[in-house]
Amino acid sequence: MLCEIGVECFVQQYVDTRPGPLAQDYLCGGLAYDRHDGTDIRVPTLADMERGVPVVAAAPGTVRAVRDGEPDMDPARRGLDRIKGRESGNAVLIDHLGGWTTQYSHLKQGSVLVRPGQRVGAGQILGLIGQSGLAEFPHVEFRLFHGDQRIDPFTGLPPESGCDKPGRALWDAEAAQALVYRAGGLLAAGFAGSNPEIGAIKAGAYLGNDRLPASAAALAFWVIDYGLEPGDSWRLEIHGPDGRLFAESDGKLDRKQADWIRVLGRRRGDRPWPSGRYEARHRVARNGVVLIDRARAVVVE
Template identity: 40%
Template sequence: MGRLIALYSAFVVLLGGGFVWLVASLLEPRDGPAPTEAIAATLSSLTVEGHSEQAPLDLSGLRPSPLPLSMPLSCDPGEDCWVLKYVDRDPGKGRRDYQCGAMTVDGHKGVDFAISDPRRLNENEVPVLVSAPGKVVGIRDEMPDINIRIAGEESLKGRDCGNGVRIDHGGGWASQYCHLKRGSVAVRAGDTVVTGDRLGLVGLSGSTEFLHLHVQFEKDGKVVDPFVGLENDADSCGLGAAPLWNETVLRKFRYSAPLIHAAGIVGEVPDGLGAAEGKYADPDIRRDAPLLVFWADVYGLRTGDLISMRFSDPDGKVIAEKDWKNGKDQLRWFQYLGKKSRAGWTAGTYRGEIEVRRPGGPGKSRTVSRVDVTVR
């Protein structure tokens, strides 16, 4: 959905019986994919692990929230879910999240909580929860769960939110939960709900390309960034003096950039849509595979971020590598390194590693994702 802008570049080097290449793709979708960052899991022959470094979060001095908000979904932040996009705080045609970064799109009115594994649409489903007490004033529950790039914008007919729930919290406050799974909505209009009640399940309905919950909050009909609150200084950066989220949410869902939300090794040329759909989550790579590729999908890059990628064979020999300095703020960035072989691959464990370092500014100072895959 929206325009997909791709910039491709190729770098080819002869190496023995094959060649090594680098292809970079810069993507700016309205909603990008969200597989996995700092998880430690084994999926068939693939193992992914990662870690991040970030300065301590100081919440001293914050004033009480005018609408205290709790967790809007049941997941483990930083492990199988995270914020992928924030409210756009730029009043014009530009974009700016609450940390003056690029993890948003122009006009984005809510917060997108992404789920690590797209297969959870049908397995190990993720409950959506009430963040604050109120009265349900509207629901929708009949739209199919399908990537909008497949369904097409014309299928929406103005129903961009997909299946969802709207709640009136009183005092001019309202919230809206979008992209729920069809048939999962557990409330009806007129119901009174309290914090923690189940509203439904995270889904793929409406105008979305990835499995996530979009939730937005309003006061007297105007969007409020829950990381900022009512004191809306459009030029400021950082948490507001009285953010809406309670302390638990603020600590669990710290500013997520830079976010290595997906990485893998495959025996084909990868693409962003395939990553979004979980196509590469369970690779079965044989010794006669014509090529091997290490790929990574990154969100929230800033100008000056330092990025390194390494791809090694079972003996630790580097197959392909690249280091570079990011040249612009980017919402989403897709990159892969690989090698083609005419003689087949040595059986064993191949490793890909991507590291992003942020010399200064908000977010993580360092984040790493490491992928091991067994070639049989």
């Protein structure tokens, strides 16, 4: 991936290391789902996907197979029957020395740049992050095989080996540093001058709103988090130009949230919003330890 992990793109899901419904990633955390055998690296919104984020080969090898032409679309909208047999969407499969194989799935429609039989080098661009196939958010799924055996690249072990095992990660030093484990976090946050729609938030329609008119129908702060767990406590607050509390909301999660979207704000009454700088803050804590603590600001004029 030609993006900064933890800033521009994020590891949303790891390989499931625990057979059965209680999925666990390689460090016994909750960033996995039942029988998932890949590593999902995502961008926050569809707008980020449209800007184009290159997916590169992990090592030199020979392209075995490719697929392109599958649309980037929420599978619920397209219909699961039309995805059957093409769940990986647009994809590239590469054979490497020593019986290793890598697969790069859910690439953007029309972005695949390689062909079967082509030799590729480490770091060569294969395509772009997309949302093709059975993909609920824009990402690439990286899968690793040794022969017919699926392998977790963070441990070098088969998925069913269990979590927190003394395996050996297969990344080089630079990749390992970039892919340091994050137990969840903030994907994106911002402001809107109307009541934000969930679909528009996922599309990135409200990104970059650092100024709003005093006549805006609403003043709303939105966040997208990932990897939240039951028991995580959260808080959103907005302070107005005078420093007083403008709006607040808090609570505790009762279930796992791979993606979590929350909106806080107020509708405008008969008068314009007071002009000035509005500051918002979002916090999430897990077992008393802060997981997210981010601030954003917007100027009303």
